[in-house]
Amino acid sequence: MERPALEALQLKRLRETVRRLERVPFYRGKLAAAKLTPDTINCAADLRRLPFTTASDLRENYPDGLLAVPREEVLRLHTSSGTTGKPKALFFSRRDVDNAAELIARAFCMTGVTRRDVFQNMMTYGLFTGGLVMHYGAEKVGCMVIPSGPGTSERQLMLMQDFGTTVVHITPSYAFYFADFLEKRGINPRKDLSLRKAFVGAEPYTEETRRKIEAALGIDVYNSYGLTEMNGPGVAFECEGKCGMHLWEDSYVLEIINPATGATLDDGQTGELVLTSVNREAMPLLRYRTRDLTSIIPEPCACGRTHRRIQRIAGRSDDMLIVRGVNIFPQQIERVLMAIPQVGRNYLIQLEGLDEMTIKVELSPATFDGQVGHLTQLQNEVVEKLRAELFVRPSVELVAPGSLPVAEGKAKRVIDKRSL
């Protein structure tokens, strides 16, 4: 779709969304104060006259304060994962379920997945969108879907072997864990399995991690981005170019803001992603602060798609650690560690006492040579490279491969026990 046509479609849907939200008390007053009606809104940038919608707005309006359709129109409920207190509830109408599947199907086709593929969804089913939403998308493509859920690695492997799985959906930490499991079982995924591709998401990860997973499993790894509040997975996906994720602009209006001031940032500048869902019926959200940090890639993609791309998520604005007065994102640490070949697959950031940062780093069994001197050298190298990146000197402890906890869902990489 050419850019002008895409923008016209986006505006048409934005107007429909505004019309729908005039019925929702939470938005009615805000739209009136900004003098926005379906007829006066002329471009996506007019949205900037509105205040942001935040995660706490969703919690305060729990369970159904933001519902934009009569209750009987709702087909499904999903909730957000991983937070304390009341979850964020998100409703889907029949059309929302179908549109969400359509966006996933688009992403599958974009990476060359066809109805001949066997798709094993290793994400948690249930309230988490990574299970069902992805499942419906794969069915739309016509893949044979194996709804394995996270389950045990033994069972995952059995399903892969018996049914010839070609594509999986998995978190980066479980991908590492599973690669390790295959190695221990003496299974060479290149020869013994039919795996070709993985959609890896639900946790932010780095380019180095992608390469390590690709090398360990002998597959193509595609990054995906989504959040429950915006349908779950399928908001943005990588094409075969693997260079940034196309964010479906017929369904979302994207903005990048300075998380501290709320000011809109230019394309190319890193800030917090703000999304407006323009193709949802049951619970559209205007200017929702995702807390995810990224930037818009202004250049057109070589693949020819006109939906603009966003960079790999650089972190979450609320994941930021402040250590000795310096802002640190866990992804910076991951990027440094994963670029060192002697470093294994897992790490843990511990904050203790008065701002002491210790990073536990698993040693890679593949490069271990039995020399004590090399361990000391490696430890010093990790400390120096982290210091150069973070401007804070951490302590580094080398730990045994597989000794750090691995989550089959979202990984917890930071333990903050500071007595500040």
Add this chain to the structure above:
Amino acid sequence: MNTVKLVAVFAENRPGQVARITEVLARANINIRCIIVASTGNCGIMKVLVNNPDLACRSLKDAGFAATQTDVVAVEMPDKPGALHSVAQCLATYDINLCNTSGFAANDRAILVLEVEDPAQAGEVLKKHGLHVLTQEETLAI
């Protein structure tokens, strides 16, 4: 040149870590003839001379340990004062650095285990000096 294979395994420097390793070796029915632990800060490397280094190494790897095999020189010395000095002096003359050294005396024999950059070269030098450099089999037979 005769060299001896040790199995080296990474371990964290905290209680229970040697036991985790020896448990794996015991299950694989591996007999340990000599053990050396070298630590640096929070971690270290345990090296063992065993009856079946291939099996020991494989068992440890299968159990998830970072393990490998390293070549060392085992040299027999007379069990009397000054013997170690004469070996050390010989290596010093040839500018050979000892990364790690250990030794044991059993059955009236004294064996020195030398970890050096180039085990073959060290073996040649010691042989030239009239010392017996042991094979893996000879070392295990002591």
